[in-house]
Amino acid sequence: MRPRxxxxxxxxxxxxxxxxxxxxxxxYPITPSSEVAEKMSSELPKVGGMFxxxxxxxASMGAVLGASMGGVKTLTATSGPGFSLKQENLGYASMAxxxxxxxxVMRGGPSTGMPTRPSQGDVMQARWGSHGDHPIIxxxxxxxxxxxxxxxxxxxxxxxxxxxxxxxxxxVIGHLVESIDVRGPEDLEVFDRKWTRASPEQFLPFxxxxxxxxxxxxxxxxxxxxxxxxxxxxxxxPTQDPAEVDRVMRRLLGKLERNRxxxxxxxxxxxDDADILIVAFGIASRAARRAVKLARQRGIKVGLFRPITLxxxxxxxxxxxxxxxxxxxxxxxxxxxxCLEIERLCPPGTGxxxxxxxxxxSITPTEILQRVEAxxxxx
Numbered sequence: 001m002r003p004r005x006x007x008x009x010x011x012x013x014x015x016x017x018x019x020x021x022x023x024x025x026x027x028y029p030i031t032p033s034s035e036v037a038e039k040m041s042s043e044l045p046k047v048g049g050m051f052x053x054x055x056x057x058x059a060s061m062g063a064v065l066g067a068s069m070g071g072v073k074t075l076t077a078t079s080g081p082g083f084s085l086k087q088e089n090l091g092y093a094s095m096a097x098x099x100x101x102x103x104x105v106m107r108g109g110p111s112t113g114m115p116t117r118p119s120q121g122d123v124m125q126a127r128w129g130s131h132g133d134h135p136i137i138x139x140x141x142x143x144x145x146x147x148x149x150x151x152x153x154x155x156x157x158x159x160x161x162x163x164x165x166x167x168x169x170x171x172v173i174g175h176l177v178e179s180i181d182v183r184g185p186e187d188l189e190v191f192d193r194k195w196t197r198a199s200p201e202q203f204l205p206f207x208x209x210x211x212x213x214x215x216x217x218x219x220x221x222x223x224x225x226x227x228x229x230x231x232x233x234x235x236x237x238p239t240q241d242p243a244e245v246d247r248v249m250r251r252l253l254g255k256l257e258r259n260r261x262x263x264x265x266x267x268x269x270x271x272d273d274a275d276i277l278i279v280a281f282g283i284a285s286r287a288a289r290r291a292v293k294l295a296r297q298r299g300i301k302v303g304l305f306r307p308i309t310l311x312x313x314x315x316x317x318x319x320x321x322x323x324x325x326x327x328x329x330x331x332x333x334x335x336x337x338x339c340l341e342i343e344r345l346c347p348p349g350t351g352x353x354x355x356x357x358x359x360x361x362s363i364t365p366t367e368i369l370q371r372v373e374a375x376x377x378x379x
């Protein structure tokens with residue numbers, strides 16, 4: 001049995017990235033994610049990797065994409081203001097299907113906001129921050145151990161599906177210190193991208209495949225590929241032919257839908273007979289877990305649905321669980337973002353209540369319990 005170690009959340013992210021095969025980090029220090037860069041700067045040289053502190057967030061994202069196209073697993077970490085600057089290149093990665101992992105440790109906003117205070121205000125930005133319809137996966141760990149496991153999963157999903165993956169967690173989770181089992185590569189299931197075995201003459205860099213994910217050419221093996229952010233055909237060259245554009249866009253968006261069983265992840269607590277269903281993620285979900293236990297002790301039938309994959313949202317699972325609830329409560333540390341998705345998915349007649357906090361403080365179990373009691377009384 002391996003010994004457990006006390007590890008900070010941001011450090012767990014870096015350790016997991018290296019264990020998953022990441023060998024290149026480019027980033028710019030920004031609170032409250034700077035510990036990810038700090039740890040990567042000391043861990044990457046041990047495994048022959050490279051750490052570069054870039055001049056800004058835009059350059060960081062560009063360097064990450066260039067290294068990934070060179071065949072290397074990459075990482076960058078940031079917070080809200082930097083995440084805003086990365087959006088153009090995130091859109092490029094979506095269109096050019098460049099695997100990459102981006103960490104966003106959320107802090108109060110907008111603008112410079114509150115650099116040292118927690119928030120959950122980047123929910124919609126993580127899904128729709130770049131322009132146009134684009135595929136992206138967003139994972140939301142709620143513990144230090146889950147940061148480790150979801151970081152590894154982020155690399156697997158990014159490599160297998162050729163899509164950017166965002167790890168989205170709040171400042172509290174990032175700076176939390178918990179005891180975890182730090183696993184090495186030999187203890188993990190790690191996947192790499194699909195390298196083509198086609199001849200250079202037959203290779204199409206964006207070919208339609210059964211799973212919607214094209215094979216990639218290994219750099220240095222003699223393949224010629226044309227990579228562009230313009231809408232392109234299977235050969236990689238720009239096109240505005242409506243039929244070809246429709247095909248490539250439906251494949252880009254469809255590969256996530258086609259692989260939902262691989263992507264989606266969620267957790268439930270006491271949902272079987274719940275009249276009141278709480279939906280929360282990150283530190284708010286930990287407060288909600290405690291509130292559920294306290295409410296159950298008082299005879300209130302309440303449960304918790306926690307999305308681990310935030311985008312694409314685990315719709316079918318939520319709809320099935322919410323069908324038997326009378327009320328749904330959404331506690332989140334923003335002005336109301338996740339609740340928009342919940343309101344869309346809830347069946348007619350189900351009351352959806354918002355519980356928002358935007359003052360840089362976390363929502364407490366007691367506050368959630370009080371709202372649950374009020375809903376139970378008014379039901």
